[in-house]
Amino acid sequence: MTDALLDAALAEEATKKSGLIWVQGTGPARALWHVWTEGAAHVVGDGPGEQPLPGLADGGSAQVTVRSKDKGGRIVAWNAEVVELAPRSEAWEAAVAELKGKRLNAPDSEQMTERWARECRVLRLEFRGADRALPDGSLAAAPLPTPLTTRREIPAALPRLLFKKRKRAS
Structure with a gap:
């Protein structure tokens, strides 16, 4: 019982302090911005201009990996139950109040x-236990x-601009 409480406390503290969490439902893991409120991580997405939430379904499960904010390394991984909050419900309003403050550059x-x-889903990721197994290889x-990704050759003048020596002011 003590290990379960320690796991829950570690997951909560690490998730609160991290700006991004990696969430994997039925598809590949995705980095998502979130807020921790009322004992769970909350994310908003699947609407125009918002982060995609593929593979996360109401009543499903997901694995959440939390990284260190300063070093970027994995701190903890935990299992979550995905709950979709009904728009305008009390839980939805509480989550959206927190999410609204963290949403950067909203048009x-x-x-x-x-x-x-109208157009998005707000999901609650509820802690259901830590994943204590460490990966064998690189993640x-x-x-x-x-x-949105483009691959083009770098302009010919770019190396000269980047590597030119600056004249010292005397």
């Missing part, structure tokens, strides 16, 4: 909560494909 900050209620993976 419509005044109408953001209305848009979330590094190739980035997920996205239409």
